[in-house]
Amino acid sequence: MTHLITEPCPEGREDLGAYRARSGYAGLERVRAEGGRWALEQVEAAGLRGRGGSGSGCPLWVKWRRMVRAVVTDRYVVANGAESQAVSQKDRYLLAHFPHRVLEGLLIAAEAVGARQAFLYVRGDSPAALDGSRAAVAEAAEAGLLGTVTVTVQPSAPTAVSGEETALLDALAGLEGYPQPKPPRPEEAGLRGCPTLVQNVESLALVAALFRQGPDRIRAVGTRTCPGTALFTVTGGVSRPGVYEVPYGTLLRDLLRIAGAPPSDDILAVLPGGLGSGPLRPDELDVPLTYEDLVALGTTMGNSAVVVFRRAGGSLLELVRENVGLLAQASCGQCQGCKEGHLALVRALQCGDLQEARARAEVLLYGRGNCDLPTGTAQFVLRALQEFPGPEWQASRV
Ligand code: SF4
Numbered sequence: 001m002t003h004l005i006t007e008p009c010p011e012g013r014e015d016l017g018a019y020r021a022r023s024g025y026a027g028l029e030r031v032r033a034e035g036g037r038w039a040l041e042q043v044e045a046a047g048l049r050g051r052g053g054s055g056s057g058c059p060l061w062v063k064w065r066r067m068v069r070a071v072v073t074d075r076y077v078v079a080n081g082a083e084s085q086a087v088s089q090k091d092r093y094l095l096a097h098f099p100h101r102v103l104e105g106l107l108i109a110a111e112a113v114g115a116r117q118a119f120l121y122v123r124g125d126s127p128a129a130l131d132g133s134r135a136a137v138a139e140a141a142e143a144g145l146l147g148t149v150t151v152t153v154q155p156s157a158p159t160a161v162s163g164e165e166t167a168l169l170d171a172l173a174g175l176e177g178y179p180q181p182k183p184p185r186p187e188e189a190g191l192r193g194c195p196t197l198v199q200n201v202e203s204l205a206l207v208a209a210l211f212r213q214g215p216d217r218i219r220a221v222g223t224r225t226c227p228g229t230a231l232f233t234v235t236g237g238v239s240r241p242g243v244y245e246v247p248y249g250t251l252l253r254d255l256l257r258i259a260g261a262p263p264s265d266d267i268l269a270v271l272p273g274g275l276g277s278g279p280l281r282p283d284e285l286d287v288p289l290t291y292e293d294l295v296a297l298g299t300t301m302g303n304s305a306v307v308v309f310r311r312a313g314g315s316l317l318e319l320v321r322e323n324v325g326l327l328a329q330a331s332c333g334q335c336q337g338c339k340e341g342h343l344a345l346v347r348a349l350q351c352g353d354l355q356e357a358r359a360r361a362e363v364l365l366y367g368r369g370n371c372d373l374p375t376g377t378a379q380f381v382l383r384a385l386q387e388f389p390g391p392e393w394q395a396s397r398v
Pocket of ligand 1: 161178179180330331332333334335336338339368369370371372373374
């Protein structure tokens with residue numbers, strides 16, 4: 001199996017000595033020698049794409065270029081490891097086991113955009129991720145690797161949407177940690193009104209891999225538009241749940257096989273990108289795992305949390321009710337439309353009124369609110385209604 005981000009996989013935490021034995025921090029040294037502009041050009045040429053929960057796969061260089069365009073001296077960089085949904089475990093896994101890879105990527109990003117203050121924003125309820133992050137920062141500081149950059153490990157706010165980038169900035173500013181309206185984007189006016197680069201921890205580990213292993217090694221795997229590998233959390237009805245690193249373009253069916261999914265006949269539906277992604281039918285599992293292929297099917301890579309639902313687990317209506325209930329609980333409630341829209345959708349589903357559920361998802365949730373949560377709920381419900389045949393909705397437990 002190809003590993004660029006997590007190779008090889010230790011049981012515990014990869015410490016500084018182990019990482020340096022695998023050329024860890026050699027990339028940072030090169031970046032400091034060649035300069036930030038060179039680093040930015042390398043990231044742009046490599047075509048790396050962001051691994052945050054929005055699932056858009058925006059090229060990393062887009063944010064980085066916005067940062068360097070800003071005519072100010074104070075800039076910040078933040079490694080975002082506060083994945084919001086419990087079904088996604090990849091970011092806390094990375095910080096618990098490979099924190100130096102994230103930290104090196106963060107320091108490279110700081111060099112590239114001219115930031116002197118950096119934050120590792122980590123789920124506050126994940127002691128392993130917090131311990132891993134703190135240990136890595138302490139080891140790197142003692143070894144003199146931080147240079148002129150100050151790195152702070154910050155536990156995330158206890159809200160279900162704390163990983164959204166404007167919510168993260170809100171929390172770093174000492175507020176409640178709620179998503180804020182955009183624009184402005186964080187790169188334009190972020191923490192303390194200064195340009196702030198918020199980058200998912202996996203994206204930063206991939207940056208470190210780029211400078212450690214070189215662009216040819218990255219481009220040798222994945223697809224033309226999605227180079228490299230990606231981490232997926234596979235959960236639900238599988239016998240080997242966990243975090244898996246596979247090349248972009250791997251068939252979803254093959255990933256499920258690695259994680260011990262049952263035969264297609266026993267699968268009711270699969271969510272490819274977390275709770276707010278459109279469900280796929282068992283006959284759609286040969287989709288390559290790229291942003292474009294999933295969007296073409298009307299769903300999304302989301303946070304790369306693949307959730308498998310078995311037929312034995314209940315009917316599609318039960319699945320949809322349960323999932324929408326979880327998404328409704330995740331609403332922070334500050335946007336009236338999101339709060340009331342979710343409640344209205346839950347009521348329609350409780351009554352089994354699918355026509356009403358469709359109308360509420362389309363009108364009350366799609367495109368509403370300060371973050372992607374309501375749109376994700378709408379996409380989940382609308383694809384289920386559109387792509388799953390009527391009998392699946394009525395089928396009860398088998
Ligand atoms: S859309 Fe929902 S979850 Fe997002 S900020 Fe508004 S109320 Fe909170």
